[in-house]
Amino acid sequence: MNKNTRDWHIRVLSLVFLILIWLVSSYFVNSRLFPQPMQVFQSLVFNIFEGTLISDCFITLSRALIAFFIAMILGSIIGISLGRFTKWDSFFDAWVILGLNIPALVVAIMCYIWLGMNDLALITGVVINKLPLVIINLREGTKAIDNSYIQVGRVYQLTKFQVLQKIILPQLYPYFLASTRSGLSLIWKIVLVFELLGRSSGVGFMLSVSFQMFDISAIIAYSIAFIFLVLLIEYLVVAPLERLSIRWRV
């Protein structure tokens, strides 16, 4: 039994304790702007069955996933290339650092101005935000590749595809996973900002509407629903993939 499974009751207890603190605080604050857990739950149920919470979540999720895959594919290609070719790395290093430090909000505004208030602008902006992180991760991973294994491949006349598949990619998996993890958690937050600024659908847009109506229960309900979705992806997709790719280390 691993540590995470063994400590499940501590985790549940911790969550219950957090809700308890929330309950007690809301009781003492006693304000419409600080709803009780039950009110949030009622808002959640209402928005699921009477509102558009489910469709909004899937709209946001699909935008986040499209941006995520584009950023991962582009970032991996560029990162691996920079890791392999030092002169390219020297040339583009300043660009990557610049990209890393541009505020997400600035990118959002620029993309909406240049490309219009549409999904293309949203996805482009999110990709621009995420890209430098993937590039840096994969570039460092490529630099850390152990060439002694590639020499084995050369001695035994492995094809280029075999070297890539059996020797290079397994060494890059931990870096892909690190990018996936940080990517998912970063991208969905940025997508919300972009939706809040310039889209008329999705969780970000609904948060903006709820903000204008001071509906704090709906804001928390939408947040909880979306966090739950992201956690589902983490536990059902990312964590099993991680276990699969590093099973040889166990």
Next chain:
Amino acid sequence: MIEIDIINLSKNYAYSKKDENKTFEVYNDFNLSINKHEFVSIVGPSGCGKSTLLQMIAGLEKSYTGKINCSTNLDNKNLGYMFQTPRLMPWLTVLDNLLICASEESISKKSPQKFLEKFKLTDFSNVYPNRLSGGMRRKVSIARTFINNPDLILLDEPFTSIDQPVANALREDFILNAKESKVTLILVTHDLKEAIMFADRIVFLSPRPAKIIYEHQITLPRPRKLEDTHVFDEYKKIMSKFPNILEGKF
């Protein structure tokens, strides 16, 4: 019949990657011939370029002048190479480590499985290398060296850094297999007794730029063991005649 003919070989190394103009000579006009099915040990002081020589023969190091003629076509998985460390891919199982290096012919003859059986490793075929002892990893590495029934085997101090009894057993296993397979073998070592145990001929090198300072024919009967009296007598004979030969001084 000559298997390998090294003619007027010269090789320089740069002191650092940044300044490739400052170089030092490893070989300067170096010549050596090795006959078919001959076992040659190359002995020399540390840093004289023994490993580099093997890398040049194997085609892993290509920046040199001069010629290395090899009657074996090394482009056809005809080479076995044991490195200083086993270099098993940690993300592949023992069997996969053999399969990835095996030719189609070897796979169809089930050579990987047969070698695992020969080295009593069948029970570990689905185990990852990090679960094996140092000695077992070397055995897998030996199996990989012989997997394609090579014509030429290069050994780069492969039995160092493991305890003596295990190393001795591995050496005996190795020589037995090599003699059965009728290969040409080049062993690089700084251990004179090991060189005597393996070789038909020992080539002693000077410090860099490496030159052949002495060649010694070994006519002792086989099989030889490291602790054999006649191996020790041969060792004493060489050392009493040339006490500084291991430092590359004649």
